[in-house]
Amino acid sequence: MVSVQAFATPAERLGLLPAPVSVELIGGEYCLVPSTAVWCEPSIEPYVDSYLAGGYGVAGVVLRINPSLQLPSEGYVLSVNECGVLVEGVDRAGLLNGFHTLLQLFPKEIYAGGFRRACVLPCLRIVDYPAYAYRGQHLDVARTFSTIEQIEEFVSHLAHHKINTLHLHLTDDEGWRVEIKSHPELAEVGGWRGGDSPIWSVYGAWGERYGGYYTQEELRGLVEYAHQRGITIIPEIDLPGHSLTIGKIYPEVLCPVEMNTEAAAGYDKRNVWCVAREDNYRLLEDILGELCDIFPSEYIHIGGDEVDTSYWKQCPHCSALYKELGLSDYHQLQDYFMERVATILARYGRRAAMWNESAESGTLSKDVRIYGWEGLEECRKVAESGYPTVVMPGPYFYFDMRQSKNEDGHNWAGVVTLEKCYSVSLEELGYSERAKRNVVGFSGAFWSELYLTHSHKYDNYLEYQTFPRICALAEIGWMPQSRREWGSFSTRLESHKGRMEAMGISYRRGVPTKSQGRQITPAMEITTSLPLSNEKALAKLSAYANDFGCRTTRTCHDGDWILYSFSQPINNVTIELTTGYRHVPRGIFPFGVVELSGDGKTYREVAPLDNGSATILVDKPTHHIRLRSTATGNGDRFVYLQFPIIRVNPK
Numbered sequence: 001m002v003s004v005q006a007f008a009t010p011a012e013r014l015g016l017l018p019a020p021v022s023v024e025l026i027g028g029e030y031c032l033v034p035s036t037a038v039w040c041e042p043s044i045e046p047y048v049d050s051y052l053a054g055g056y057g058v059a060g061v062v063l064r065i066n067p068s069l070q071l072p073s074e075g076y077v078l079s080v081n082e083c084g085v086l087v088e089g090v091d092r093a094g095l096l097n098g099f100h101t102l103l104q105l106f107p108k109e110i111y112a113g114g115f116r117r118a119c120v121l122p123c124l125r126i127v128d129y130p131a132y133a134y135r136g137q138h139l140d141v142a143r144t145f146s147t148i149e150q151i152e153e154f155v156s157h158l159a160h161h162k163i164n165t166l167h168l169h170l171t172d173d174e175g176w177r178v179e180i181k182s183h184p185e186l187a188e189v190g191g192w193r194g195g196d197s198p199i200w201s202v203y204g205a206w207g208e209r210y211g212g213y214y215t216q217e218e219l220r221g222l223v224e225y226a227h228q229r230g231i232t233i234i235p236e237i238d239l240p241g242h243s244l245t246i247g248k249i250y251p252e253v254l255c256p257v258e259m260n261t262e263a264a265a266g267y268d269k270r271n272v273w274c275v276a277r278e279d280n281y282r283l284l285e286d287i288l289g290e291l292c293d294i295f296p297s298e299y300i301h302i303g304g305d306e307v308d309t310s311y312w313k314q315c316p317h318c319s320a321l322y323k324e325l326g327l328s329d330y331h332q333l334q335d336y337f338m339e340r341v342a343t344i345l346a347r348y349g350r351r352a353a354m355w356n357e358s359a360e361s362g363t364l365s366k367d368v369r370i371y372g373w374e375g376l377e378e379c380r381k382v383a384e385s386g387y388p389t390v391v392m393p394g395p396y397f398y399f400d401m402r403q404s405k406n407e408d409g410h411n412w413a414g415v416v417t418l419e420k421c422y423s424v425s426l427e428e429l430g431y432s433e434r435a436k437r438n439v440v441g442f443s444g445a446f447w448s449e450l451y452l453t454h455s456h457k458y459d460n461y462l463e464y465q466t467f468p469r470i471c472a473l474a475e476i477g478w479m480p481q482s483r484r485e486w487g488s489f490s491t492r493l494e495s496h497k498g499r500m501e502a503m504g505i506s507y508r509r510g511v512p513t514k515s516q517g518r519q520i521t522p523a524m525e526i527t528t529s530l531p532l533s534n535e536k537a538l539a540k541l542s543a544y545a546n547d548f549g550c551r552t553t554r555t556c557h558d559g560d561w562i563l564y565s566f567s568q569p570i571n572n573v574t575i576e577l578t579t580g581y582r583h584v585p586r587g588i589f590p591f592g593v594v595e596l597s598g599d600g601k602t603y604r605e606v607a608p609l610d611n612g613s614a615t616i617l618v619d620k621p622t623h624h625i626r627l628r629s630t631a632t633g634n635g636d637r638f639v640y641l642q643f644p645i646i647r648v649n650p651k
């Protein structure tokens with residue numbers, strides 16, 4: 001007997017993702033053949049043609065805009081009957097949404113291009129519209145550069161998931177990626193780090209010069225590519241913090257305060273704009289003017305996250321301004337700065353978007369759109385106090401977080417599984433009706449500090465981290481919570497995986513399995529040449545009992561060492577040695593070697609450190625393992641020591 005899977009709903013049977021508001025199967029079929037003509041609204045024709053270039057004759061597929069439909073904006077009606085297919089959007093965005101649903105009715109090969117055969121569609125009627133106006137994905141191209149082609153591919157994938165906004169993070173401490181013609185050094189110098197560049201990298205990839213930037217012309221092309229697919233790009237220039245790059249190029253932009261840089265081997269990490277320097281606002285006029293010229297979006301994101309206000313306190317000009325303005329908290333100086341930048345944007349006819357810290361003092365004007373990233377509660381507070389809010393909390397939507405405990409990725413917001421992401425709930429967190437009304441939508445984030453470090457291990461690390469979590473995000477933005485259901489989502493995701501494959505998405509297929517030997521913890525003592533911030537923590541580390549590791553009080557110098565001495569010689573084991581955080585190459589020995597010794601006197605070098613780590617095979621009795629730094633500095637004021645993970649080799 002053939003077993004037939006029981007699908008609870010037509011959306012499940014058709015594997016539609018996100019699930020439409022209503023799908024009615026009305027019986028019968030329509031057969032499309034390669035010669036079936038397609039009539040399409042001219043404004044989306046080139047895009048539609050790339051999937052569905054039809055023949056000539058009476059159109060069997062019609063895609064058109066019909067503003068008289070009684071549907072919310074971005075809504076559409078898709079009907080298939082025995083005579084043909086009609087997709088009507090209430091507006092252009094709605095038509096594109098309908099088109100993306102139509103593609104999901106076809107065999108999945110349609111996404112791989114060159115689809116040229118007859119296919120049968122079931123007769124049906126779909127009425128659909130989104131629950132939220134903002135369905136976004138953020139991409140950090142500052143920490144790791146993505147080429148225009150890579151971004152376009154990503155945009156194409158987003159469009160198929162009815163995501164309508166790409167939030168492009170263009171500047172940060174590690175890079176400036178947008179060409180500014182009036183200040184060409186910003187991209188020409190700031191687009192590169194490592195090697196002879198004044199910009200250091202924080203994570204991994206030391207030494208070599210690394211980077212790239214986009215010309216204005218390339219970005220205009222990208223904006224158009226995204227527009228064709230119904231996606232708006234919101235650019236971000238991160239201000240007034242996260243500005244190390246511009247600070248290295250134009251030091252006068254920062255507050256003139258002396259920094260003690262000894263612990264970081266001379267590296268000055270000041271990254272906050274001086275609020276009192278009038279020339280800074282003129283510089284911002286230039287930068288934002290050009291940015292607005294490239295990106296037609298209503299909103300421009302100007303950052304506002306993680307600002308270290310202590311520089312302003314120490315700065316003679318900022319502290320004088322603080323007194324003059326009669327402020328009571330240095331955070332209000334950030335409001336002052338952000339308001340002034342928002343005013344510049346207003347002169348260019350645009351509105352400002354900012355990270356949630358900018359709304360903390362409550363005095364910032366309410367027409368700013370706030371992006372809540374820290375947690376659902378922070379998002380709730382800003383929405384409650386009246387700001388239009390994009391909800392993108394780390395614990396649910398940060399796709400740079402790891403997906404299970406031992407996978408690559410950040411972990412400050414915990415492990416973000418697909419199920420966790422899907423479970424996001426404004427109801428459960430007690431959002432009031434008012435707060436809910438202020439939620440304009442949801443967004444995923446992909447911060448790229450780790451992208452470069454891990455990319456060699458994956459076909460495509462960006463896709464591995466973002467899919468299928470973006471599938472969950474797509475539903476959260478499209479469907480009201482009352483209609484979302486994990487069981488139905490997982491059923492539909494199974495069919496959708498075939499589509500992702502045809503699109504060429506290297507999505508994550510599940511928890512990776514590694515064959516691993518048994519872990520052992522032979523008696524050991526750790527010593528180091530580095531000064532520690534807490535001596536007691538080292539004893540715990542020697543007992544394999546400290547999962548966070550031990551922090552030092554300065555960065556590494558050439559010749560610094562960490563020594564693991566075992567009470568009994570160990571043999572026939574594989575050892576993972578790590579400096580820095582585990583899974584995140586921060587606080588590492590960026591250059592160094594692993595050395596082994598039987599007697600503690602003579603050492604032989606066995607491996608280089610790669611991003612602060614190495615895995616070695618021990619096949620001779622070994623008493624001592626030493627990690628030795630061969631360079632000075634790691635961009636931080638500390639190093640982290642970790643205990644080794646020792647596994648018995650299989651016989």
Ligand code: TNX
Binds near residue numbers: 400447
């Ligand atoms: C916090 S989210 C940051 C970013 C980091 C990210 C890593 C935000 C506004 N600031 O600078 O890249 O965490 O997850």
